[in-house]
Amino acid sequence: MAEVLVYVDHVDGAVRKPTLEVLTLARRIGEPVAVALGAGAAATAATLAEHGAVKVLTNEAAELADYLVVPKVDALQAAYEQVSPAAVLLPTSADAKEIAARLALRIDSGIITDAVDVEAGADGPVATQSVFAASFTTRSVVAKGTPVITVKPNSAPVEAAPAAGSVEELSVTFSALATGTKVVSRTPRQSTGRPELTEAAIVVSGGRGVNGAENFGIIEALADELGAAVGASRAAVDAGWYPHTNQVGQTGKSVSPQLYIANGISGAIQHRAGMQTSKTIVAVNKDAEAPIFELADYGVVGDLFQVVPQLTEEIKARKG
Amino acid sequence: MSFKIVALVKYVPDATGDRHFADDLTVDRDDVDGLLSELDEYAVEQALQIAEGRRQGGDDAEVTVLTVGPEDAKDALRKALSMGADKAVHVEDDDLHGTDAIGTSLVLAKAIEKAGYDVVISGMASTDGTMGIVPALVAERLGVPQVTLLSEIAVEDGKVTGRRDGDAASEQLEASLPAVVSVTDQSGEARYPSFKGIMAAKKKPVESWDLSDLDIEAEEVGLEGAYTKVESADARPARTAGTIVKDEGEGGKQLAAFLAGQKFI
Ligand SMILES: Cc1cc2nc3c(=O)[nH]c(=O)nc-3n(C[C@H](O)[C@H](O)[C@H](O)COP(=O)(O)OP(=O)(O)OC[C@H]3O[C@@H](n4cnc5c(N)ncnc54)[C@H](O)[C@@H]3O)c2cc1C
Ligand SMILES: Nc1ncnc2c1ncn2[C@@H]1O[C@H](COP(=O)(O)O)[C@@H](O)[C@H]1O
Numbered sequence: 001m002a003e004v005l006v007y008v009d010h011v012d013g014a015v016r017k018p019t020l021e022v023l024t025l026a027r028r029i030g031e032p033v034a035v036a037l038g039a040g041a042a043a044t045a046a047t048l049a050e051h052g053a054v055k056v057l058t059n060e061a062a063e064l065a066d067y068l069v070v071p072k073v074d075a076l077q078a079a080y081e082q083v084s085p086a087a088v089l090l091p092t093s094a095d096a097k098e099i100a101a102r103l104a105l106r107i108d109s110g111i112i113t114d115a116v117d118v119e120a121g122a123d124g125p126v127a128t129q130s131v132f133a134a135s136f137t138t139r140s141v142v143a144k145g146t147p148v149i150t151v152k153p154n155s156a157p158v159e160a161a162p163a164a165g166s167v168e169e170l171s172v173t174f175s176a177l178a179t180g181t182k183v184v185s186r187t188p189r190q191s192t193g194r195p196e197l198t199e200a201a202i203v204v205s206g207g208r209g210v211n212g213a214e215n216f217g218i219i220e221a222l223a224d225e226l227g228a229a230v231g232a233s234r235a236a237v238d239a240g241w242y243p244h245t246n247q248v249g250q251t252g253k254s255v256s257p258q259l260y261i262a263n264g265i266s267g268a269i270q271h272r273a274g275m276q277t278s279k280t281i282v283a284v285n286k287d288a289e290a291p292i293f294e295l296a297d298y299g300v301v302g303d304l305f306q307v308v309p310q311l312t313e314e315i316k317a318r319k320g
Numbered sequence: 321m322s323f324k325i326v327a328l329v330k331y332v333p334d335a336t337g338d339r340h341f342a343d344d345l346t347v348d349r350d351d352v353d354g355l356l357s358e359l360d361e362y363a364v365e366q367a368l369q370i371a372e373g374r375r376q377g378g379d380d381a382e383v384t385v386l387t388v389g390p391e392d393a394k395d396a397l398r399k400a401l402s403m404g405a406d407k408a409v410h411v412e413d414d415d416l417h418g419t420d421a422i423g424t425s426l427v428l429a430k431a432i433e434k435a436g437y438d439v440v441i442s443g444m445a446s447t448d449g450t451m452g453i454v455p456a457l458v459a460e461r462l463g464v465p466q467v468t469l470l471s472e473i474a475v476e477d478g479k480v481t482g483r484r485d486g487d488a489a490s491e492q493l494e495a496s497l498p499a500v501v502s503v504t505d506q507s508g509e510a511r512y513p514s515f516k517g518i519m520a521a522k523k524k525p526v527e528s529w530d531l532s533d534l535d536i537e538a539e540e541v542g543l544e545g546a547y548t549k550v551e552s553a554d555a556r557p558a559r560t561a562g563t564i565v566k567d568e569g570e571g572g573k574q575l576a577a578f579l580a581g582q583k584f585i
Contacts, residue, residue: 011488068484068493069456069466093487094452094469101453102460105422110547113451126551132339132448138553143546180465181495184481188489198487202584226584244471244485244506250335250447251359251505259584269335273450280582281562282575293564298578302567310572315585318576 002030002086005079007099008048008056009091013040015047017199018091018153023051025118025156029125030086032163033057035079035170037072038064042167049165051158057082057170068181069095073102075172080107082170085146087125089118092150100148109145116155116256116277125149133250133269134276153198154256189245197229197246202259203278205231205248206241207271209264209285209304213241218305219263222312225319231255231275233265249274263304267292284308322380326432327367328442328454329360329385329400331393335447344543345550346418347448349390356396359443361510362503364400367441368511370475371406382406384435388416388427394526401521402513409435413530418543421449425457427541430534432462439480440500444469455502465495471506 004026009016019034026032034053036044041058048056057079063071076099080088088103090096097113104111117128125147129138142148197203204226206219216230223230232242234249248255250270260278265271267283267290275281276295283296284307293299300307333339337352364385371381385400387393388411397408411431419427432440440462445452452469459466470482470493480499484491485506513521531538539545565574579585 068468068491073460095486097451097453098456098466098468101421101451101456104547105425105457105460110420110422111453112548113453130556131553133335135339135556136341136553137556138345139551141549141551143549145547177463177465181467181493181499184492184494186489186491189487245487250450251444259579259582273335280584281559282578284571284575288564288566293562295559295562296564297559297562298575299562299564300567300571300575301564302571306569307567307571307575310570311575312572314573314576315579318580318585 003033003083004030005076005083005085005088006032006034006053007076007088007090007096008034008036008044009093009096010036010040010044013043015044016091017158018151020047020051020158021153021156022089022091022151023048023053024159025151026089027052027161028118029120033079033083033085035076037075045165045167049163050160052161052163053165054163056165056167058167059170059172061172063174063178066183067179068183069098069102070180071174071178072099073106074174074178075170076103077106078172079170080146087147087149090150092152097150100150104145104148107145109148110142111148112140112142113150114254115149115151118149118151130277133273152254152256194223195227195229197231197248197253198255200229200255200257202226202228203231203248203255203257203275204228204261204263205233205265206236206263207233207265208235208239210236210241211264216242218308222261222308225312225315233271262292263308265292266290267295322382323371323374324436324438325367325371325381325383326435326437326440327360327363327383327385327400327405328428328440329364329387329396330357330443330446331355331387331389331396332357332446332448339448341553344418345553346543349392354392354395356399357443357447359445359447359505361403362505362507363441363443364403364405365510366473366503366507368404370439384409386428386431386435387411388424388431397526398521399513401524402518403511404517407524408526409529410526411529411534415531415538415542418546419541420546420548421451421453421457422547423541423545425454425461427534427536428454428458429461430536431529432458434529434534438497439475442500442502444502444504455500459500462500465499467493467495467499468502469504470501471504473501473503473507
């Protein structure tokens, strides 16, 4: 059976959920061979094996952390040459898209980014994408070379599928360009204790209607009651009410949760671009004409300062 | 020698228009008004600031804006020139129709080499394709450092430094020039063209290059040369109209009942 290379997104050995989703898709095409790079790479093996990796290629060279993107391209290319896979799949992130692009160029292959589904097809994998702010769905194939595809978070279920997951050290010779861009310092993001925005099953967002940083507590209280991540519109971020890392939309994060609750958000096209593929959409807005209601499965026309705290209380009451 | 900055700008269909696909499954660029991608205005802004900084320091600097696109893409170049860029290059060729990111990066890299550069600055992503990979591809092709997705940038002493806010961490980056840089919408508001700028832009040089000027064969680009093939494009079915209630004092409770019905609580 053909092998499929899967790039592993992990933090010090803790595999992030989108990688496990990619393993589910990879198994539709062939046998997943995982590539884990950087500090803690070997520690990913047990989780990857549980989810179908037949092999885990690891490399923990310092260059992988000390320089931007290119060392990882060198490593992934080394894995590609060793395995000769039928396809290369990566969980979408800013880094992974750049790694994928440079790899595709080097191996003279086509690249598809931000797939929301991948299936085996007669002429290789078929990738589904959601484009133009999710107003269109396209199905594409790679016409030349080995398909390189990045997959958006929440595009597939995580499935247990135990496999050998034998660990093998990947030997990498770094290219001259690998040390071109130095990472002088790195400040890890502080954990809020809430789920990761792109991975969360529920996202509760606030926009300009929240009207001040101090009021975001209302949004957070609802999020915490639901075990949700907190999102924000660009208007709220630009006003300095909430960090840019929480921005949902074209220039922020793209989310695809089971449930998205938009509070005081009008639903501009650039915001929709980042949340329109959510399964269920709920909106609270005092303007009945707000475009967000066109997307909403359930909408409340009303003042969020009344509706949201009441909702939070009611959930608490129902949970007993 | 003048310090050469090349800003990459794309002409895109207006995101607030009714964007759709043409019969050959390429992005329809005829029916929807186009404009300079808003995210590339940030690239032009940083290019201008770097040039202004150098001029204040008594050095020479020149900003060239470069686009690969159809006839109308000239509009994007005009806008960038009216913001203050010095000159423009338009790569235009009928054989470019349907070119994908890999092909676009080839054309851009050849044009950048022909124009000459110390630093290339692009936007974070195009607002139509939103792949965000062209800068990395161009850096790979040129064989120079990629310093991408910067929300803060400085170019000094033959070096580019900047901050990249990633998912897990915020990174401070540094590379020597020449380099390919991309900037996010957090890098600083782009200026509006002044009346004087708009008038001046009319007299600024716009060069037109085609594939033969860049030694690129037609088969390497366009739909023929594309590495990916769109097999189908379907309008997403309209979402079934949802339930909209007016809050008469019980809105939060009604919403909770809906969420409970959907098993979210
Ligand atoms: C290139 C580009 C990229 C962009 N990228 C993004 C992006 O990534 N993400 C993003 O979000 N935007 C993005 N935008 C901006 C986008 O166009 C909108 O300006 C933005 O989404 C508006 O945010 P908002 O809905 O919070 O604010 P507004 O549009 O001002 O809407 C506020 C809403 O709150 C409602 N409201 C006010 N008070 C209350 C109350 N008490 N109770 C209930 N409702 C209330 C109002 O009725 C209104 O509908 C981008 C724009 C451009 C040009
Ligand atoms: N056809 C083009 N002409 C000029 N610049 C482009 C073109 N396509 C992409 N770019 C640049 O590359 C960036 C990223 O594009 P993309 O990878 O398509 O999202 C854009 O913001 C532009 O700066």
